[in-house]
Structure formats: C-alpha cells, structure tokens
Amino acid sequence: MPANPSPACPICGRPSQPATRPFCSPRCRAVDLGRWLGGTYAVPGEPETPEDRDAE
Ligand SMILES: [Zn+2]
Secondary structure: OOOOOOOOOOOOOOOOOOOOOOOOHHHHHHHHHHHHHHOOOOOOOOOOOOOOOOOO
C-alpha cells in the first residue's frame, strides 16, 4: 500500500529517503539539526565555522 511512499523533506520538500528520513539527504538532516542546535537557520552545504584563531 505505497499510497504515501515517503513524506516530503521538511527542509527542501523533496521525497525523503529511508536512510535519512524524514529528510531527503544527510545535508537536509544536518540543516535541521543545525537549527535546533544553533537556533538559527544554517546554510545548507557547510556548517558554520567560528573563527578559531590561535589564541595564547
Ligand atoms: Zn531535503
């Protein structure tokens, strides 16, 4: 009864994948996770990297 195979990815709206559902890809999952952790909208692609300069 595959009437509703997979819910849409809440991030981009694409069909979710079993491995990463309810998201369509690890990237979207990371984006959602970033929202929870950072409380801000993370940019899909690369995580924010705070300036980690060499402090003494
Ligand atoms: Zn997605």
